[in-house]
Amino acid sequence: MFFFEDIMFNLVPIFIIIIAIIVFGSILLKFTAGIKQNVKNNASPVLTVPAQVIAKRTEVRGEHSHTWYYSTFEVESGDRIEFEISGKEYGLLAEGDLGLLTFQGTRLKGFERNR
Numbered sequence: 724m725f726f727f728e729d730i731m732f733n734l735v736p737i738f739i740i741i742i743a744i745i746v747f748g749s750i751l752l753k754f755t756a757g758i759k760q761n762v763k764n765n766a767s768p769v770l771t772v773p774a775q776v777i778a779k780r781t782e783v784r785g786e787h788s789h790t791w792y793y794s795t796f797e798v799e800s801g802d803r804i805e806f807e808i809s810g811k812e813y814g815l816l817a818e819g820d821l822g823l824l825t826f827q828g829t830r831l832k833g834f835e836r837n838r
Contacts, residue, residue: 764828774798774824774834776816796824796834806831 774796782791792813795805804824808816808831822836 760829764830767828769825769827769832771823771825772798774804774822776818776820776834777803778818779813779816781813794834798824 776794777797778795780793780795782793783789784791790810792808792810793805794808794813794816795803797803804826806826806829812834816834820834820836822834824834825832
């Protein structure tokens with residue numbers, strides 16, 4: 724019985740340290756990926772192209788139900804690009820809208836509808 728207690732006494736701190744390393748490592752990787760994407764976006768040219776709103780969607784995440792909004796645009800070449808947008812932009816866009824899409828990498832700069 725004492726042998727088992729000695730093993731547990733020695734293994735529990737090691738287990739806690741391993742879990743802490745995994746948690747903080749995951750946070751660091753996520754943070755680093757965000758910085759890399761931001762640097763890549765900043766290095767990309769700002770493009771303005773004719774586009775059409777093809778789809779809109781929402782995603783609810785977390786305990787407190789935070790909502791994320793997305794819109795998919797199709798450009799003249801037939802390529803489709805999805806951007807995260809604000810709730811206000813989501814409400815103003817309608818599927819089928821035509822206009823000029825301005826973006827930089829994965830960052831939406833704006834969408835101006837044709838009038």
